[in-house]
Amino acid sequence: MSVTGAGHNADLIVINGRVLTIDDDNPTAEAVAVKDGAIIAIGSRASIEEFKGPATKVIDAKGGSVLPGFIEAHMHLFSGGAELAHLQLTGIHGFEALQKAIRDYAPTRPDAKMLVGQGVDYTVLGSERVTRHHLDAILPDRPFCMAAPDHHTMWANTKALEMAGILQGRTLGPGNEIVMDDDGLAAGELREGEAFGPVLDLAGESRVRLGLSTGGEPDPMPTAAERDADRDIMRRGLAWCARHGITSIQNMDGNLYQLELLAEIEAEEGLPCRVKIPFHYKNFMTLDMLDKASGMAESYNSEWLSSGMVKVFYDGVLDSWTAVMVEPYADRPDWVGEPLFTPQQFIDLAVAADRRGLQIAVHSIGDGAVRAVLDGYEAAQKANGKRDSRHRVEHIEVTTTSDVPRFAELGVIASMQPPHPPGAMDFPLEPTVSRIGPARWPLSYAWRTLKDAGAHVVFASDWPVSPIDPILGIQAAVLRKPWAESDPDQSFSLHEAIAGYTIEGAYAEFAEHRKGTLRSGYMADLVVLSMDIENTAPADLHKVRPVTTICGGKITYQA
């Protein structure tokens, strides 16, 4: 793959690596040469050292793996960046431990208008459901709220509910609920964004959540100081990506404001990751509002900052019974969930967005949601003709035998998150596995089944829902165990898992001929790891750390 080095001084070379190109034509190499943001050669150390000139930077990989930069195909940059400053409650169990964490944190934020915790398990108090009274016992005088890892449920203390004006409850749109107690007051559990929005807005991060909550723009216009602060949140999030070896981000919430902030950072110092920001279509919008999505696609279409996608939520999550199922929940036999769109409303949206040439990505967790979304894509294909649309279904936590082959038939991407299956990483088995019920376990989080049926399976973290680290995701995919012995094995090989975070991510953004593999002429997006990932035991994969991240030929992270 190498050409002669004479006259081709590289900007940067990586030598002494175990290069995994993810390119079947040339799977392994020792070294890579980079110039003007592109890979100019891949090959043996000797062949690459020919590109070394007096100004060439040399990176010694010291026998560690060199991979294409990770492509994070489903995440939330703005809220993730903001949450890096919140109280982290992942892994906390029991009242005592929760109390200690909150009481230790509160004094460190004396000026916070609302104290916010992140990542608390639905089962933090075992089988007892969290109420405002538990939180009042921990922190009575200051407003406090905390979010489940999936970000679909929050719990708030009385002070927070009072300040937000929802202690007496409030009528909300479908799928959203302020859980009420027998005493006629809010119990403290807030299901979905409309329910917890008023509480979270008091944290002063309402602009951060706009891309997720309404898809709209800040109103009033942020002051210069607010815009500065928001750019810093974005920078913090981008740096977090770079330090985890990520070079491309497919964001799954968005608005024009996020694109503007990123464009400002790009103009000031350049972006450390390539970012795609979607237009978020909500169920209260009308189809003419897709004009804005088309406008965003037209204005932002570079390799660094782009749009061109419509993000939609069709349902909620299993743990709060808001995911839409074909058959009733195993632990709630009269209930199948409530969709955020009617099937016809979604079909109309899919047809209209597809006609504009936009890509569609839909959060669909229950098998009922997955089916309705596939129906919408099928209707779009019938109405507008078959094209290379690469529409996506996000999460697919449960699916059905009849829908599995439709992914390949319709050319739809299965976007899945190895950290999400209960028991795979941070999420406990309960309550999720009981909600699903053993009859549906064989087709729950069924990456292998979908891949074997010909679907493109792309991997991601959904950060900040799960830790962003792609290596943890790769480990979770490799180590995946069935919940019952009779369930099919859904695990991936190491190479398949890496492909899910590289070439499949590139495919998901129509860029598989420019990135996602290491090949001469492709973008110089790569990550050097601390160890040889192929010769690391699966149980030790989490010890493999990014040492150097390179995006567009620039070093964006150095351990």
Ligand SMILES: [Zn+2]
């Ligand atoms: Zn998400």
